[in-house]
Amino acid sequence: MAGSKKIPRPSGRISRGKAIAAAVVLLVVAVPTLNGFFGSFERTTGGEVAVVRNGGMLDNNKIRQIIDPGSGMTWIGWWSHVHKYPAQQRFYTITSDSGRGERAGVDVVTVPSSDGVNMGIEGTLYFNLNLDHATLRRFDDRFGTRKFTGADGKTRYAYDGDGGWSGFLDQIVRPVIENDLRTQINSFRCAELVSSCALVQNNAGGKQQQTSLKVQSNNANIAKVQNAINTSLEQDLQQTLGLPFLTNLHFNLARITLPEQVQQAVDSAQAAFAKVTESQAQVAQARAEAEANRARQEGYNKCPTCADIEKLKALPKGITVYAPGSDRVALPTR
Structure with missing residues (x-):
């Protein structure tokens, strides 16, 4: 009919802009929801204990529950915070x-x-x-x-x-x-x-x-x-x-x-005492040798023959002539 207006037919397609907006809204809502859901379960090992605090967008931050060591998977609520401490x-x-x-x-x-x-x-x-x-x-x-x-x-x-x-x-x-x-x-x-x-x-x-x-x-x-x-x-x-x-x-x-300085002084003192002990040992040894020589000489004075016997024992090997009472000693010749 001439001059009549066409009535637009409804389209089954959504405009591209509306589709993008819907996708953004879906992501904004769905992702936090999924994260909140899968993060709403917690468990502990045998060496830890957990303190759970509320953490939802409209919730308070008070302690919700305690999870004992070695627990199974436990529901802790949406977006809660978990504080784990050592239990061993x-x-x-x-x-x-x-x-x-x-x-x-x-x-x-x-x-x-x-x-x-x-x-x-x-x-x-x-x-x-x-x-x-x-x-x-x-x-x-x-x-x-x-x-x-x-x-x-x-x-x-x-x-x-x-x-x-x-x-x-x-x-x-x-x-x-x-x-x-x-x-x-x-x-x-x-x-x-x-x-x-x-x-x-x-x-x-x-x-x-x-x-x-x-x-x-x-x-x-x-x-x-x-x-x-x-x-x-x-x-x-x-x-x-x-x-x-x-x-x-x-x-x-x-x-x-x-302290280092005191320890150094201790080490020095110990070294000094070690030297004193060494010197004392040497003095004691000299005294012992002098005492032995004195006793030996007294024995020789009482027994001159014993002194001659000791002299014979001290002669080098190979002596052919020895005259006691003199300084003459004859050594073997080639």
Whole structure:
């Protein structure tokens, strides 16, 4: 019909722009949803325990649950955060052996003895993290929400692997260990812990002199220090941390060393005493030989014939003529 308008037919196709927009919306919604779903399951190995915190877009950040060591696959909720901590026995080592301690390089606690000698302490603290659920919640609230500086200078959370855990121990536990060592070592004299320290002594003028102090066994005193630390360390850590977060504590005192200058003085004193001992041995030997010669001569005086017999024994082999009482000795000729 002339002059009439055509009615547009509905198209079964979606415009390209609408298709792209729909795909973008789908990706924005689907990808986080899938990630949230597949990330909503967690499990732990036999050597770790997990503290789970809420983390949804509309959720709070409170602790949701605790996953015990060696668990199966566990639902932890959408977009939750998991803080994993060590569940097995751990240790904190202080040693002069570079690379073995918790700190880089030489790592020794230096504390003074009661007579003012700085002594290097090496040892290892063994402990377990308290796995009680209520205690773990308090631990994560107090130490799992802040970062600690590691030996490499980087800051990490306590649950960020070995680096984060070592940083926590280094900043929180290490000062308590040092304080306990300082308290216990300061109740003993240097020679009571290191026997060789008795060879030297600081006088008022600051010079080192040899002393006649008796070198004594120090194993019993070292055991006293170790036992005292094991008694006080658990109480001090609980008081410092607020709760018994660490249990089964045992400190093994491995070695006590002297400062380099003091050790050099000890070595010099030992070398000097060795020379004195050598000289005394030589004097004793000379005295013994003189005494033997004196006794021998007295015997000869009482028995002249015995002296002649000794002279005959001392003659070289091959003698043909010998006249006792004179200096004439005839040797064989060719």
